[in-house]
Amino acid sequence: MGKQSERGRQEGKRRSLTADESTTPNLLRPSSPPLKNHHLQPSFLLVSQEAPSFVHKRSPFLRSRSQTLIFFLPGMANPTPPTVLLLLLSFSCISTAQQSCSGDSFSQNRFFSLCNTLPQLSANLHWTYHPSNATVDVAYRAAQASNGWIAWALNPSGTGMDGAQTIFAFHDSNNVMTTVTYPITFSNTTVKNSSLSFKVYTMDAEFSSNSMTIYATIELPGNKTRVNHVWQASTSFSNGMPNGHATTGPNVQSTATLDLLSGESSSAGNSRLHRKNRHGVLNAVSWGVLMPIGAIIARYMRVFKSADPAWFYLHVACQCSAYVVGVAGWGTGLKLGSDSKGVTYHSHRNIGITLFTLATLQVFALLLRPQKDHKFRFYWNIYHHIIGYTVIVLSVVNIFKGFDILDPDNKWKHAYIGIIATLGALPCYLRLSLGA
Structure with a gap:
């Protein structure tokens, strides 16, 4: 009996302990044994990220959030708060940019x-297309100070400023935001309130937080959903009306072709910029590098008897190559000029024309080169040297004017300065070494 009662008391105690464990809160209950190699177990962090822009605003995708799973590699099983914060900030920046x-x-x-x-x-364009009546509601917003103006235009006849049917917005003399319309042409760029080639049903503007916004409902020319549009901004006024803008950089690249149905856009400004860059590279390599190298070859290689007549053929090959490449660069410049009516870089153009003319005379002078013992050889040499050095000087000057027009990264200008400095130092070194 004593043993049975003892066993009963022990079983009751075990049941009591089991009941106590079942009612103990989870946070107070002993934790389960850790996993083996727990430091190699990957961790995950679920982050909500907004849908990217450039999609239809009525799409359900915009109303929901896409979830991004961040995977922490082994060794990062317990990411520190700074690590998580850094990742969250990174995704926030991506989302903001999108x-x-x-x-x-x-x-x-x-x-x-x-x-x-x-x-x-720094501009955005918003629109709603109404196919039933061939109209489009537009909101063009751009960063601008209160003393400036913004403009947005459709160009039914081209891809640039000439023919652009433009809506301007700015503060009038009473410091009230106002809008005017004017069809821009290269023959007349003086802005005055005039009708456009299509109907403008409503139009107004506002200024807030250093941004100006143009609102308009316009007739879509020919109900075409693929349009050429131009946008602009400046702080230049004349008689209270917008007047002129910068002729370099973003202000001459602000044009694109836009599909109103899909929202896809292709920048005409980028294509034009590529042609400008091509023009600059061709001319820098030809007139600015090959031509000076050809002159150095003629001046300093001929002192070596063993290099005769090799130096002459190298000189001719270098100068003719420079001329051929230069003609290609000059041709691209002519094309750029014809496509940029109303925008003329006078000094760059005039130096380029003079340079090409002198270089052409220099090449054809090769056909009239007298023999060494001819009585006119002395005068031909004077002519050849004067024209040659003039071409080189004009080339370098015009290349730097081109840098001012293109306004590329400083590294390109510095690289060319390094090349010219090297080509300038080389003759000095050769003169000291050879006594030539």
Whole structure:
């Protein structure tokens, strides 16, 4: 009996302990044994990220959030708060960059179906296309100070400024935002309130937080959904009206072709910039590098008797190559000029024409080169040297004028300065070494 009662008391105690464990809160209960190699177990962090811009604003994708799973590699099983914060900030920056236009909000609860972040002048374009009546509601927003103006235009006849049917917005003399319309042509760029080639049903503007916005409902010319548009900004005025803008950099690249249905955009400014860069590279290599090298060969290689007549053929090959490449560069310059009516870089153009003329005379002078013992050889040498050195000097001057027009990264200008400095130092070294 004693043993049975003892066993009963022990079983009761075990049941009591089991009941106590079942009622103990989870946080107070002993934790389960750790996993083996727990430091190699990957960790995950689920982050919500906004949908990217350039999509239809009515799409369900914009109303929901996409979830991104961040995977921590082994050794990062317990990421520190700074690590998590850094990752969250990175995703936040990505999301912000993607939503540069879709995050815009407008007064009077205006809403637009599509938007596009424009590549120049810190501007966004929002629109809603109405196929039933061939109209489009537009909101063009650009960063601008209160003393400046902005403009947006459709160009039914081209891809640039000439023929652009433009809407301007700026503060008038009473410091009230106002809008005017004017069809820009290269023959007349003086802005005055004039009718456009298509109907403008509504139009107004506002200024807020160092940004100006143009609102307009316009007739879509020919109900074409693929349009050429131009946008602009400046602080230049004449008689209270917008007047002129910068003729370099983003202000001459702010044009594109836009599909109003898909929102896809192709920048005409980028194509033009590529042609400008091609023009600059061809001329820098030809007139600015090959031509001086050819002159150095003729001046310092001929002192070696063993190099005769090799130096002459190298000189001719180098100069003729420079001329051929230079003709290609000059041709691209002519094409750029014909496509840029109303925008003329007078000094760059005039030096280029003079340079090409002298270089052509220099090449053809090769056909009239007298023999060494001819009585006119002395005068031919004078002519040849004067024209040759003049071409080199004009080439370098015009290349730097081209740098000012293109306004590329400083590294390109510094690289060319290094090349010219080397080509200038080489004759000095050869003169000291050879006594030539």
